[in-house]
Amino acid sequence: MIQHVISILLFVFQPGIISSSYVTDDKPGNLNTAADANYLTTFEKELVLEMNKLRTDPSGYAEKYIAPLAKSYKGKILYYPGDKPLKTKEGVSALNECIRDLKRAQPVSLIYPSAGLSRAARDHVDDQSISGRTGHIGGDRSSIKSRAERYGTWYKVIGENIAYGGKYARQVIIYLLIDDGVNGRGHRINMLNPDFKITGIASGKHPVYGSMFVMDFAGSFTEKTR
16 A cells, blocks of 8 residues: 655744743754653654754765665655655655755754643644644644644744654654655755754644644743643
């Protein structure tokens, strides 16, 4: 069976001052910023780790993890190791374009997990895991902005990547980076955006695509006090 994986993105600007609640630490070797985030699953922590590997060394990430997949294409079908074949729109050309882009990209700061943004992401996963819908608008007409604001205040920028389908954390990140069929490669831009300092992560089942992953991003986030 050939699977179809889709991904969706959203990016919003808001004027404001970045809160000092989150301070980045870019020391090499400290990529696992979600290690102690007990509100995340092991898989969700792996997504944060993969993004930090990417952000701190885009060129190396492309060379080590993405370039070897070129030989896994047959026409427009990608045979990702350990998963069902994936029908792509662009074939290997999108992968090659991704590699070129990442080799030109500059490293950016580490990204850190946020409990509040993760709760916002979880709300959306819980919603669509039942409804089977896709996209950024929830069944209650909520947006990433309104879901985040249930749990606190975001500053400067906010964005959201959503992926449907995929079995492994690295695979999910790679599919978002390749961004097959997505004009402007917005998922790639989001994950390499230096203005995004924190992320909220949630994963779950999806009745159509099997799995889904929501990644919310912001410049900073101050959680509501209870």
